[in-house]
Amino acid sequence: MDILFYKVALIIYLLSTVGYITSLLVRRVLAARVATWFLFTAFTIHSVSLVLCSIKTGHSPVIGFHETLSFFAWVMTATYLALQLKTKTRVLGAFVSPVVFLLVIVASIRLGGDVSLPTVLQGSLVPPHVILSVTGEALFVLASCAGMMYLIQENFIKNKKVKSFSRLLPSLRDLDKINHLCLLWGFPLLTMGILVGAIWARTAWGSHWQWDPKQVWTLLAWTSYAILLHQRLAIGWKGHKAAFLSIGVFSFLLVSFIIASMFFTTVHSFI
């Protein structure tokens, strides 16, 4: 049952992505409005599927790698929809929904596969660790989406090309605010996620920290975002620089994550 719901959600996520991209192409807000409703529907069905899945397996649906991706997509959608209510930035969906759709597709590869949990994952601290970290990281992805749109819109305004395309994009202030909020909320969540993980690692592996490639990567990410947040809050970086840096940090982390997972073996990889 959960798989059926998941597949339906997947299709509606696709529809929503198509809707958002259409709205960019035909430059009408109406298409984005419809796409937002699709996204909301997909999100609801996805939520049902997550609940059904955790009832079926008896653990929260965030343990396996693919489950985590699906949860990641769910958090991104939830946050985007919440922001959309506050700032009416429909077109940001054109950046968010494709990412969500890809995540959901990748997550579906192992759909419904019977997973038996290794003992290291059968602790009560594992779900909070994953939920906190994934939510934090999803917020960082959103921050980069907003940052990217900021740079595009800013480029239009700086170069005096405020034609129909620029009209679709939200105002600079709204995009900066989204970037700011996502960093502000994402950072403490990731921090707590790492701390919970470290506590659990002590129980499972006997030490808080092991210099595992994935742990190093996380530390790198945490530090970069700490710097970014510091620049924003203490130095007062706004607008262009903040947007630029948040994209820079994100792409750097993405690349180093790919390298880390391709060339190094990690104890932090499960199912």
Next chain:
Amino acid sequence: MNIVLIGMNHKTAPLEIRERLPLSSRNNVHPLLEMIKIPQIKEAFYLSTCNRVEALASAVDAKAVVERLKEFIFPHGDLTSEEMARCLYVYFDHEAVRHLFRVASSIDSLVMGEPQILGQVKEAYRQAAELRTTGVILNRVVHHAFRVAKRVRTETEIASNAVSVSFAAVELAKKIFGALKGKTVLLIGAGEMSELAARHLIKYGVDRILIANRTYTRALEMARDFHAGVIEFDRLGEGLRDADIVISSTGAPGYVINAEMVAAALHRRKSRLLFLIDIAVPRDIDPAAGNIDNVYLYNIDNLQEIVDENLNNRRREAEKAEAIIEEEALKYREWFGTLKVVPTIVSLREKVEGIITGELGRSLSWMRNLSPEQRKNVEILASSILNKVLHDPIAALKEESQNGGALPYIAALRRLFRLDDG
């Protein structure tokens, strides 16, 4: 249809002629009342704005009243017949309806898409309704025109995007700051355009104005108009720190604001976004200021380019609007086509027969107890009652149509019996 429209607008008549016309009344007689006095005219509608005069009438014979209508317009403007021939246009029926739709939708306006014209048409209609010079035909045309205008407004982009420099500035400010509530504007130098832009910005939520002028007393004067604060001209840097939007229009020969001033102000304002609008010629603000992060600088040419682009866009959207107008004008013609005696009688009879069949069908259960002959009698009774009821109205309708005055009765009948629904 026997509808006629006669008028002139900014395209057909120069200002010298247009300005002579809107004498709304001579000897305090409303033009509508003069129009309706023309013998063959049944209904009249008169619209006069600074860019156009339109007289719309429904007559027994539209062609016959054209000359009389011209004679009505003639004394108002002291036009020579040569001027009349050059400036006046005359439309009949379908074309007249379409023209009114175009006017109401602002396709025919000097600034295409401007919103005032619809209000002016509404006001003109209010007067006509007050003086009771409109009836079945023109009421329908004008109401239809309101609907068309609304459709054009929502389905095309004809009215969106700024077509004046000051509005373009407001739109840009919204692109940068989102809502303008709580934002501060600094006006440097006095000028009509900068005042206009400031007024637009206030309308959209800006609530604090600062004014700097080389002549301090002039700044104080302006500040009174705007309830604004005043900044001394040699302390502009402080203004740059506090303001979010700066509109500069001094007559200074060189730059009033240089890039260093902006950079320093930006540092003090913790990189909050700053929108600089330079509408002075020669320019007031060093173009290099526009290269600083989080600073957006637009000069008068940049704004004019946006306006030109938007005007082009409106012209493209006008084609869509024309299609909508044509479609709606055809709908009107269709409705008008139903306003004939014979089709009305036919559909009235159809409706009544439908009612009889329906009601007999519903009474089937108890009528089963009757003999076939009795049943037949009930059916005859039902239809003869209804036919008796219809007889007089139909006879009266035929009578009126022979006198040429059936239209209002037909319209009333169609409305009362809901003949146009479904």
